[in-house]
Amino acid sequence: MAYVLQQLLSASAKRYPEKPVVCARGKALTYRELDEHSNQLAQLLLARGLKKGDRVGLYFPKSVESLAAMFGVLKAGGVYVPLDPQAPAERIGYIIGNCQIKVLITTGDRLHALDSAALRSLEFSILLGAAGNGSFERDLPWAALSEYPSTELAVQNVTTDLAYILYTSGSTGRPKGVMLTHQNALTFVQWCADTFRVTAEDNLSNHAPLHFDLSVFDVYNSVEAGATLHMVTDDLALFPASLANFIRDRQISIWYSVPSALVLLLLHGNLRAENLPRLRIVLFAGEVFAMKYLRQLAELLPQVELYNLYGPTETNVCTYHRVDRDRLHGMTSLPIGQACANTEVFAVDENDQIVAAGSGKEGELHVRGPAVTPGYWADAEKTNKACLPNRFQPHFEEKMYRTGDIVTLSADGDYYYVGRRDSMVKSRGYRIELGEIEAALLSHPGVREAAALAIPDEEVGSRLKAIVAPHSAGTLSAKELQQHCATRIPKYMIPEQIELRDTLPKTSTGKVDRIQLSRTQPQPV
Amino acid sequence: MTEQVENVNVKDQIREFVREAAQRKGVSEVTDDQSLVESGVIDSLGIFRLVAFLEESFRVRIGDEEIVGENFESIAGIERFVLNKLNR
Numbered sequence: 001m002a003y004v005l006q007q008l009l010s011a012s013a014k015r016y017p018e019k020p021v022v023c024a025r026g027k028a029l030t031y032r033e034l035d036e037h038s039n040q041l042a043q044l045l046l047a048r049g050l051k052k053g054d055r056v057g058l059y060f061p062k063s064v065e066s067l068a069a070m071f072g073v074l075k076a077g078g079v080y081v082p083l084d085p086q087a088p089a090e091r092i093g094y095i096i097g098n099c100q101i102k103v104l105i106t107t108g109d110r111l112h113a114l115d116s117a118a119l120r121s122l123e124f125s126i127l128l129g130a131a132g133n134g135s136f137e138r139d140l141p142w143a144a145l146s147e148y149p150s151t152e153l154a155v156q157n158v159t160t161d162l163a164y165i166l167y168t169s170g171s172t173g174r175p176k177g178v179m180l181t182h183q184n185a186l187t188f189v190q191w192c193a194d195t196f197r198v199t200a201e202d203n204l205s206n207h208a209p210l211h212f213d214l215s216v217f218d219v220y221n222s223v224e225a226g227a228t229l230h231m232v233t234d235d236l237a238l239f240p241a242s243l244a245n246f247i248r249d250r251q252i253s254i255w256y257s258v259p260s261a262l263v264l265l266l267l268h269g270n271l272r273a274e275n276l277p278r279l280r281i282v283l284f285a286g287e288v289f290a291m292k293y294l295r296q297l298a299e300l301l302p303q304v305e306l307y308n309l310y311g312p313t314e315t316n317v318c319t320y321h322r323v324d325r326d327r328l329h330g331m332t333s334l335p336i337g338q339a340c341a342n343t344e345v346f347a348v349d350e351n352d353q354i355v356a357a358g359s360g361k362e363g364e365l366h367v368r369g370p371a372v373t374p375g376y377w378a379d380a381e382k383t384n385k386a387c388l389p390n391r392f393q394p395h396f397e398e399k400m401y402r403t404g405d406i407v408t409l410s411a412d413g414d415y416y417y418v419g420r421r422d423s424m425v426k427s428r429g430y431r432i433e434l435g436e437i438e439a440a441l442l443s444h445p446g447v448r449e450a451a452a453l454a455i456p457d458e459e460v461g462s463r464l465k466a467i468v469a470p471h472s473a474g475t476l477s478a479k480e481l482q483q484h485c486a487t488r489i490p491k492y493m494i495p496e497q498i499e500l501r502d503t504l505p506k507t508s509t510g511k512v513d514r515i516q517l518s519r520t521q522p523q524p525v
Numbered sequence: 526m527t528e529q530v531e532n533v534n535v536k537d538q539i540r541e542f543v544r545e546a547a548q549r550k551g552v553s554e555v556t557d558d559q560s561l562v563e564s565g566v567i568d569s570l571g572i573f574r575l576v577a578f579l580e581e582s583f584r585v586r587i588g589d590e591e592i593v594g595e596n597f598e599s600i601a602g603i604e605r606f607v608l609n610k611l612n613r
Contacts, residue, residue, distance in 0.1 A: 061563075086565045088551065234562050234563065235562050235563075235594045235598075236594075237569070238562055238567060238568065238569055238572050238594075238597075239572070239592055239593045239594055239597070240589065240592065241589050241590045241591075241592055241593055242593045242594060260569070261569075264569060268573075268589040268592065269589070270589055270590065428569065428570075460569075460570065479545075479548055479549060482548070482549040482550070482551070483548055483549070483551050483553075485551070486549075486550055486551015486552075487551060491550050491551070491565050491568065492568070494549070494550065494551070496570075
C-alpha cells in the first residue's frame with residue numbers, strides 16, 4: 001500500500017514500463033520514462049541542495065514535463081506548488097514570496113516577467129523550452145536532467161508530510177495556500193480507485209489546470225491504475241468541436257471537469273454517443289450543474305455513469321452522488337450526496353446542533369477525516385477559523401473543517417447544497433472570493449468604493465460584475481479598471497462588466513450593501 | 526478595387542474587436558499573428574462573443590464545427606477564415 005504519492009508511480013512503472021502514462025502537445029512518456037525523468041529531477045534537486053519540505057514552483061503551461069516535475073519534486077522530498085501559467089506576474093510573485101519557493105520550474109519569458117524583489121527566496125530556476133535572453137547564471141535548462149542518474153531514491157517522507165500547496169482566492173485580497181499532505185491526496189485517490197474501478201485499460205482526460213484540485217484525480221488515479229492520461233491543452237479546451245473529437249480520438253473512458261465545460265460540449269460539441277463507445281464515466285465538480293443541461297447530457301450519453309462530486313480544495317472531494325436517470329426527471333436540484341469512504345461529513349445548524357436527516361433544517365457542512373487539510377500556508381489566523389477542534393467528538397483531539405457551504409440533509413441521507421455562508425462564488429468552476437476582486441479594484445488610486453457581484457448563469461455558474469464609485473466623476477472607464485485588475489488577479493476573476501456610479505448603497509453598519517445591489521441586477525433569462 | 530477596400534475593412538474590424546477584448550484582459554499588445562489562445566486573450570466565453578460579432582458584422586453563418594483552433598488562432602487567421610467565407 002502506498003503511503004506517499006510517488007510510490008504510485010514506482011509501482012506502475014514496474015508493472016507497465018512501456019505503456020504510455022501521459023500524452024500532451026504531441027508528446028508522450030511511458031511509465032519507465034516518467035519514472036526515470038522524475039528520478040533525475042529528484043537527483044538534480046537534491047544535488048543542488050533541496051531539503052525535505054522545500055517548496056518548488058511549477059510555472060509553465062501543462063505538458064508531459066508537468067508530471068515529471070510533480071513526481072520529481074515529491075521524490076526529492078519536496079513540496080510542489082502548481083502556479084497558474086496565465087496569472088499576472090504580480091500575483092505569482094506574491095505566492096513565491098508567501099510560501100518561500102526555493103526552486104522555480106518555468107519558461108524563460110515567465111521568469112523574466114517576474115519582479116526581482118519577488119524572487120528573493122529563489123535559489124535557482126529550471127527553464128523549459130528556449131531560455132530566452134538574460135537567464136541568470138544560476139539557472140539550468142531542463143535538459144540538464146540528463147546529466148543526473150535515473151536510479152530510484154529511497155522514500156524519506158511520511159504520509160503526513162506535505163505533498164503540494166494549491167493557492168486559491170482569498171477574501172482579503174491575497175490568494176491563500178491550501179496545504180495538502182500525501183495522506184490527504186491518497187485518501188481521495190484510494191476512494192476514487194475503488195469507486196470508479198480505474199484500470200490500466202482506461203484513458204483519462206485532464207481538463208482542469210494543474211493548480212486546480214480536479215487534476216489530482218486525473219494525474220494520480222491514472223498513475224495508480226497504470227492508465228493513460230490525455231491532457232487537454234488550451235488550444236483544445238476553448239473549442240468544443242475540437243474537444244469532442246479529442247474525446248473520440250483518444251478513446252477517453254473517464255472524463256472529469258467542471259460542469260461549464262460539459263455544457264459547452266453539449267451545446268457546441270455535437271457529441272454523439274455512437275462516437276464515444278469507450279466513454280464509461282463522466283465526473284463533474286466545482287459548481288452547480290444546471291438541471292436542464294444535466295438532463296440533456298444524461299439523455300445524450302445513455303451508457304455513461306454520471307457522478308456529481310463535491311468538496312472544497314481543503315478536503316478534495318468529500319461527498320458524491322451517482323446520477324440516477326430514473327429519478328432525474330422529477331428532481332429540481334441534484335444532491336451533492338453522501339460522504340466518500342474514510343471521510344465523515346455533518347451539517348451544524350445555527351444552534352450548534354448537528355442537522356438530523358429529513359429535518360429540513362439548514363446547516364453548515366463540516367468535514368473530518370484524513371482528507372482534511374492541515375491548514376493554510378503561513379496563515380494561522382485563517383487556519384484557525386476554518387480548521388476547528390471537533391467539539392462533537394469528545395474523546396480525543398482532532399480538527400474538523402468548516403466548508404462555509406450551507407446544506408440540507410434529506411430523509412434518505414443525501415446532502416443538498418443551498419448556498420454560501422460568505423461571499424465566495426464559482427465561475428466556470430473557479431473559486432472566487434468577491435473580496436479579492438474588490439481589493440484589486442480598490443487598489444486603483446481613482447476608486448473610492450467597489451462591490452463585486454456574481455450574476456447567476458446556467459452555462460458558466462456565474463458571471464462577474466462590479467459596481468464602482470470613483471473619487472471624482474468621469475475620471476475612470478470600465479476598460480481602464482479591467483486593465484488594472486489584470487495586473488493583480490487572474491483573467492477569470494476580472495469582472496466582465498463594470499458599472500460606474502456616484503455612490504454605492506450601504507447597510508446600516510456602513511458596509512456596501514451587496515444584497516441590495518444584487519437585487520437591482522437584471523435577472524438571467 | 527472594391528474587394529480590396531472590403532478586405533481592409535474586415536481586418537480592421539476584427540483587429541479592433543480583438544484588441545478591445547485583449548485590453549479588457551490586460552493584454553495591451555496583440556500582433557496580427559500572435560496566438561490568441563496562448564496569450565489568454567480569448568477564453569471559453571470570449572470565443573462565442575467573437576463568433577457572434579463575426580456573424581453579425583459580416584453576415585456570415587459560423588457552424589459549431591468551424592469553431593476550431595485553425596480558424597481562430599490569431600487576428601490574421603480569423604481574417605483568412607472570414608474572407609474565405611465571404612468569397613465563397
